[in-house]
Amino acid sequence: MAVVFRTCKSLSKNAIFTRGISSSLRLHSQKPPTPPEPLVNVDVDDKSGVAVVTLNRPPVNSLNTPLLSELKNIIKGLEDNKSRGMILTSSSETVFSAGLDLMEMYNAPKDKLSAFWTTLQSTWLALYRSSFPTVAAINGHAPAGGCLLSLSCEYRVMVGPKFSIGLNETQLGIVAPPWFVICMRDVLGHRQTEMALTSGRMFSAPEALKLGLIDAMVTNKAEAITEAQKFIAQFAKIPPLARKLTKESVRQEGIKYMEDNMIDDLQMFMDLVTQEKIQKGIGLYLASLKKK
Numbered sequence: 294m295a296v297v298f299r300t301c302k303s304l305s306k307n308a309i310f311t312r313g314i315s316s317s318l319r320l321h322s323q324k325p326p327t328p329p330e331p332l333v334n335v336d337v338d339d340k341s342g343v344a345v346v347t348l349n350r351p352p353v354n355s356l357n358t359p360l361l362s363e364l365k366n367i368i369k370g371l372e373d374n375k376s377r378g379m380i381l382t383s384s385s386e387t388v389f390s391a392g393l394d395l396m397e398m399y400n401a402p403k404d405k406l407s408a409f410w411t412t413l414q415s416t417w418l419a420l421y422r423s424s425f426p427t428v429a430a431i432n433g434h435a436p437a438g439g440c441l442l443s444l445s446c447e448y449r450v451m452v453g454p455k456f457s458i459g460l461n462e463t464q465l466g467i468v469a470p471p472w473f474v475i476c477m478r479d480v481l482g483h484r485q486t487e488m489a490l491t492s493g494r495m496f497s498a499p500e501a502l503k504l505g506l507i508d509a510m511v512t513n514k515a516e517a518i519t520e521a522q523k524f525i526a527q528f529a530k531i532p533p534l535a536r537k538l539t540k541e542s543v544r545q546e547g548i549k550y551m552e553d554n555m556i557d558d559l560q561m562f563m564d565l566v567t568q569e570k571i572q573k574g575i576g577l578y579l580a581s582l583k584k585k
């Protein structure tokens with residue numbers, strides 16, 4: 294595996310000022326600080342051209358603006374490099390992604406809230422309409438936004454049986470936006486989507502497999518990656534342009550919805566999430582998570 298590009302910026306300072314006993318400022322040279330870990334890692338297999346993209350924001354890969362931005366840049370980089378496929382997974386052993394970072398939506402200034410949502414919209418669109426085959430190797434829990442990322446891929450392999458997946462927004466008192474609904478309907482059909490979304494139900498991996506929310510269940514991450522590679526290998530002989538145009542055609546409802554409604558969708562989000570009642574609910578939910 295070769296690392297093609299990293300999205301972290303290395304720190305350039307290699308010296309710090311410290312205050313001594315006499316309070317004078319002195320310069321001490323020291324080793325360059327270790328650059329921060331990237332929020333998303335990408336490794337491309339030289340032979341197959343398939344990228345493993347790993348969410349890396351401990352403890353639960355909650356999706357904040359910087360992580361979403363990095364993910365979007367990586368997807369764009371893969372597009373530019375005519376990638377043969379992408380496997381999305383997590384560096385955590387128990388959580389694929391806890392969904393949207395609730396801290397981004399709690400008591401946030403309007404400009405930050407708006408930047409967060411527009412970054413989510415554009416990252417989702419980049420993933421959903423990507424020209425290359427995409428597989429989610431779901432190696433942990435995948436609630437809400439974690440489920441959305443999985444549904445936006447073409448194939449889902451999940452480690453089971455103990456992890457769960459679903460769009461649980463209604464349980465939090467929030468509403469899954471129409472493009473979340475389209476993603477689930479693409480996979481489950483109208484009836485099952487209505488049942489799952491109105492109840493905000495989370496499904497265990499075996500339940501998800503039975504329902505068709507995931508395509509395969511395996512027992513560990515390595516197996517998930519192998520299954521994902523097998524899925525992508527099927528397309529080796531399919532002309533990429535025909536594949537890309539077909540995918541766009543099949544997914545045109547979601548693509549068109551986002552292209553035509555970005556501003557209205559942002560407005561709906563802002564109107565809903567800034568309501569006092571919703572803010573109170575998010576606050577209580579966050580407190581309950583921290584109390585666990």
Ligand SMILES: CC/C=C\C/C=C\C/C=C\CC/C=C/CC(=O)SCCNC(=O)CCNC(=O)[C@H](O)C(C)(C)COP(=O)(O)OP(=O)(O)OC[C@H]1O[C@@H](n2cnc3c(N)ncnc32)[C@H](O)[C@@H]1OP(=O)(O)O
Pocket residue numbers: 352353355387388390391392393394395396434436437438439461462465467468469470471558561562563565566579582583584585
């Ligand atoms: C018609 C209407 C039209 C349009 C509507 C328009 C707009 C709609 C408006 C809004 C829609 C917004 C959509 C939101 C989708 C989302 O993704 S919301 C996020 C939902 N996520 C969850 O419910 C998951 C919550 N987390 C968990 O269940 C567990 O953490 C999990 C099972 C993932 C892992 O469990 P465990 O390993 O035990 O970890 P902890 O629970 O102990 O968590 C560790 C720390 O992480 C913090 N944390 C967890 N999840 C989040 C999160 N999503 N955001 C921020 N922080 C999170 C947790 O508090 C712990 O923090 P601590 O270490 O204690 O400080």
